Amino acid sequence: MKYNPQEIEQKWQQRWAADKLYEVTEDNGKPKWYALTMFPYTSGDLHIGHWYAMAPSDVHARFKRMQGYSVLHPMGFDAFGLPAENAAIKRGIHPFTWTMQNIANMRRQLKSIGAIYDWGREVVTCLPDYYRWTEWFFLKLCQAGLAYRAKAPVNWCPRCQTVLANEQVVDGNCERCGTAVIHRDLEQWFFRITKYADELMEHKGLDWPERIKTMQRNWVGRSEGTEISFALDHPGVAEKEIRVFTTRPDTIFGVTFMVLAPEHPLVEKLTTPERKAEVEAYIYRSRHETEIQRLSTEKEKDGVFTGAYVINRLNGRRVPIWTADYVLLSYGTGAVMAVPAHDTRDFAFARKYSLPIEVVIAPPGWQGEELAEAYTEPGTMVNSGQFSGLPSQQGVTAVSEFMEKMGYGKRTVSYKLRDWLISRQRYWGAPIPIIYCPKCGIVPVPEKDLPVLLPENAEFRPTGESPLKYCEPFVNTRCPVCASPAKRETDTMDTFMCSSWYFLRYASPHFDAAAFDPEKVKYWLPVDLYTGGAEHAVMHLFYARFFVKAIRDMGLVAFDEPFTRLFNQGTIIAEHQKMSKSRGNVINPDQYVVELGADVVRAYLMFLGPWEQGGEWDDSGISGVSRWMDRIWSLVLEPYQMKMGASLTERLVECGTTYESTCRDLKRATHQTIRKVTEDIEKIKFNTMIAALMEYSNYLSRVKEMAIVEESEWREAVDTLLLLLAPTAPHVTEELWERTGHSYSIHNQPWPKWDEALVKEEEITLVVQVNGKLRDRITVPASITEAEARQLALDSPKVKTHLAGKDIANIIYVPKRLVNVVVR
RNA sequence: GCCGAAGUGGCGGAAUAGGCAGACGCGACAGUCUCAAAAACUGUUGGGGGGCAACCUCCAUGUCGGUUCGAGCCCGACCUUCGGCACCA
Structure with missing residues (x-):
């Protein structure tokens, strides 16, 4: 009759499955x-x-x-x-x-x-009855105007002729062949997640870890700033301005150059003939860099001059236009006004290329000397025309308002969040339900034609294109609108869609x-x-x-x-x-x-430590949980025999207790455990929940050994233990529930409730301190008054020795906790 | 670099409206049982010092300061570790 987890776990798993015990139904009651x-x-x-x-x-x-x-x-x-x-x-x-x-x-x-x-x-x-609806959601998002096509770069391995996921790019090289990865622009599908940026930053009514909410807010990366127009007059270029986004319009008078992202469409147009070779080489090089590399703080900022200039409308200053890969096309406008005196990156860049650095925000006590590093804190505006003398924080608003009044710019909000690129040049994903018709253009597959089935016999070796492109029976179709021959979209959807x-x-x-x-x-x-x-x-x-x-x-x-x-x-x-x-x-x-046994593994994983913490896997402690389960097995199954008559009297004397108080103690321990376990599960503190159950079962072993309480009371306590343990160890508790004569199934029993009155202690331990140091502990009735507590504390012989020859300055009493005698 | 979390016995970890530090478990040591061992059970187990003794006493929660009658918990500075974000204009 030993605990044999293998046997009972299989037995119950089969029984539960056969009885459909866990079949879910909507029960409106x-x-x-x-x-x-x-x-x-x-x-x-x-x-x-x-x-x-x-x-x-x-x-x-x-x-x-x-x-x-x-x-x-x-x-x-x-x-x-x-x-x-x-x-x-x-x-x-x-x-x-x-x-x-x-x-x-x-x-x-x-x-x-x-x-x-x-x-x-x-x-x-990946089954059609599921991904049919993934496709359906794509169509819905299309209809709602939330899907669009745009060019976007992908990681491209020129040797494997294939698109790589970020995780397949290791240090800028293809993980398979080591070839340097480049970026290549492809027409792809996007979802306009940015439309919901503001709402996604809120977590209204959500009980989520603060940490995660913060990460999501950072991911949206909302920043309020001003879009400022710089005048452009370049021979042969139609655009008459370049707009930049800045959170520091107050530094506008300190602009000494401008930087465009290498992918910025104006770079090519603006570059002067004598600079062309250098700029093109730079752009080519930056195509090889992954975003991680480009954005690495380790890397020294570099860039090249395009030969072109823009005019700062506020002071009429002509500033050179550079291109550098620390500016990203995807953020803001892809162009930055550089204020080296007050921006760390711009400062480093200006130093490297000997560009002017002009102070327009004076640090406290500034005497006009050169700065050793960028000053990014608030200060007083200087060399800033009519704004000079203004505190820079006010300057932000003042300059923005002026810009708006003059039509040179407008206040705006910029997000780090980008739209969600869902196209994957892969085989193993849900097809994008789109047809390209030479006459009708982009045509969504009608809902009634879903699912667009993923063909079984596609060639998915890398070829440089989406694998589905070569699957002719898949690609070639007819336009649902005009019925002329048309081609299917061959990219599949990001699995985050699923x-x-x-x-x-x-x-x-x-x-x-x-x-x-x-x-x-x-x-x-x-x-x-x-x-x-x-x-x-x-x-x-x-x-x-x-x-x-x-x-x-x-x-x-x-x-x-x-x-x-x-x-x-x-x-x-x-x-x-x-x-x-x-x-x-x-x-x-x-x-x-x-x-x-599964029950032991379940319990051990929860006992390891706080669930949110995780930790090193170490099985050295699992035997403790296993032993505990063995002990529970025999605690429940080995018969209970209450002492009777003379031997009961003898036992009561031996334990120095009475029948009544033993019963009360048992009840209290039971109800305290119900409360502790319930609250811990609710708070998701499983490790202490298990510890409480261990304590309770250890206590029950002692109660069993004493054999003072009636068998019915004993049984009640054991039943409670099993019920409290049932979620953690579903198999062994089911087995023990059956063996102790209860009806199937323990998992259909109601969760025990505690009685607040029974939880209360009758006696408590008061700590007595002298000057904050523990000197004695006294056991007192829970109902003790402050005056009684003070008196008992002062009467304590151990306390007296520490009071000898000193004056009592104060006595602190914390109900049910302690008495602290302060002496001088 | 920035943001966040955390540092407690030999180990995993308990304990926060500031109030008995080390719950529960592992390991270790000792004992019972055994020819012996394993398993199981019982006991001891933060460190130093003292006592024949039930005990007494001092020191201890990463480091250094501070607030308080009282700090693992609060405040300041620093060190370490782990996560996350990373030129965001």
């Missing part, structure tokens, strides 16, 4: 709870990091279920993506086969966790009349608790929020935010590094599950 864990990518093996993400969130969901909520806690697979295609290229296995094999294995491993996933609701993003709406699909995973059943979505959404790694702090969470806001404005859903509460668990690392297949430090949980 109950409040709903949508608990979502980020679905895994189909990498092939579930490692201990996945367990760390899944097991604790399952515990929380089970807890909510016992509390009487109708709970949706689904699972699925993020199944499109680059690794499948890489595996295909490397090993000649089709991405579909590779992905589905991995899913089969991961599903088996996921089932061993013993979670309440309703597998009937599984979602797999994960931007999967939480909606779970509400009605088999609904085939739409992406989701509005009634079901109304019932389940938004997600009440979303858990996952912090690495998705920006991209995934941001895109999903954008999606919801966009479809809300279409009237498809009635809520503003998809995830009400967000919790990020930490990362489990191994050998001081993140676990990954390529590093070969992946810890497979299967061995622990076979040897010690």
Whole structure:
């Protein structure tokens, strides 16, 4: 009759599945709870990091279920993506086969966790009944005017003739062949996420970590400033101005040069013949740099003079136009007015190329001397015409107003956030449902023709084009409008598209009349608790929020935010590094599950430390949890025998207690534990929740040994232990619940409630200090008054020795805590 | 460089409306059981000093200051580690 996790876990998992115990239904008599864990990518093996993400969130969901909520806690697979295609290229296995094999294995491993996933609701993003709706959302966003085509650079490996993802570019070189990567412009699809920039910066009504909200706000990068026009008069150039964005219009009189991004369309037009060779060489070089390199602070800023000039309208000054790659086309206007005296980058650049540095904001006590470094703080405006003498903060407004009045500029807001580029020159993704017709132009595929199926037999070896381009049966089609021969879009969608709406699909995973059943979505959404790694702090969470806001404005859903509460668990690392297949430090949980049981692995992962913290994987402590589970097994199953008659009397004397007080103590411990465990789960403090359960079971062992209380009271305490432990260790508690004569299933039992009156201590320990140093502890009734407490403290012999010969200056009393006698 | 979080026994970690530092567990040591070992169980376990003894006493939460009757917790400076962002005009 030993605890055999292998046997009981399989037994119960089969029984739960057969009985559909965790089948989810919409029960309008109950409040709903949508608990979502980020679905895994189909990498092939579930490692201990996945367990760390899944097991604790399952515990929380089970807890909510016992509390009487109708709970949706689904699972699925993020199944499109680059690794499948890489595996295909490397090993000649089709991405579909590779992905589905991995899913089969991961599903088996996921089932061993013993979670309440309703597998009937599984979602797999690479299957047509799912990506059909991903395509549908694309069309909806098109209709809403949120999709557009534009040229954008991609990483290009000239040797492999292929587009590379950022992660395939290592130090500016192709990870496969080491060739230097260049940027190449392609016509691609974008979503206008910037339209929602301001709303995305807010997190109204969201219970999210402050950290993540800050990161998202930084990602939007809103900055208020002024767009200023500089007069341009260049032979043969139609443009008569260059506009720059600045947050420091107060420094306008200190502009000594201007810098354009190398990609800026004016660079080519403005460059004078004698400068042409140098400028072109510079542009060519910058094409080779990744954005990371260009933006690196390590790199010395460099650039070249174009030979052209603009006029600063405020002082009529003619300033040279340079081009330098520290200016990005994607931010602001792609042009910067350089004020070397008051900007660190401009200062370094001016020094390097001997450009003038002119002070227009005087630091406190400035005597007209040259600056050793840029002065970026506020100060007094000098050498600034009619603005001289003004404090620079006021100058910002004053100059802007003047600019607006004169028509030289306007106040504006600039965002770091860029529109979402969703085109991927890949095979393994959802097709973009667009047809290019020579007569009608860009034609969306009609909704009734969805899904545009991904052809099975495409050639996905790198060719320099999207793999689908060479799949003629796919490419060649007819225009849905005029029926003339036309061609399909051959790029596929970013996989973040798939994960931007999967939480909606779970509400009605088999609904085939739409992406989701509005009634079901109304019932389940938004997600009440979303858990996952912090690495998705920006991209995934941001895109999903954008999606919801966009479809809300279409009237498809009635809520503003998809995830009400967000919790990020930490990362489990191994050998001081993140676990990954390529590093070969992946810890497979299967061995622990076979040897010690899923319940032990679940509990151990939660016991390790705070969930948000993660940490080094170290199995040296797992035996402690395993032993604990063994002890619970025998604690519950080995018979309880209360002492009777003379031997009871003897025992009471031995323990120095009474029957009544032992019963009261047991009740109190039970109710205190219910409260502690309930509150800890709610606060997601699983490690201390487990510690409280350990303490309680240790206490119950002592109670059992004393054998003073009635068997019925003993049973009640044991039942409570099992109920409190049920979310954490679902299998062993189910087994013990059955063996102690209860009816199936423990997981359908209500969560225990505590009685505040029973939680209260009758006696408390007062700490007595003298001058803040602990001198004695006294046990007193909880109802003690201040006067009594002071007196008892002063009566303490231990305290008296420290008071001898001194004057009492003050006595501090903190109710139920301490008495501090201050002496001099 | 900037932003954020964190530094507590041999180890993972408890403890914040400022109030008993080290819960719970691992490891270690000792004991019980055993021919022996493993497992299990029981006990001890932050450091120094003192006492035959139940005990007494001093020092201890990265470092140095400060506020307070009282600081792991608050304030200032510094050191270290880990995350995130990175020329944003």
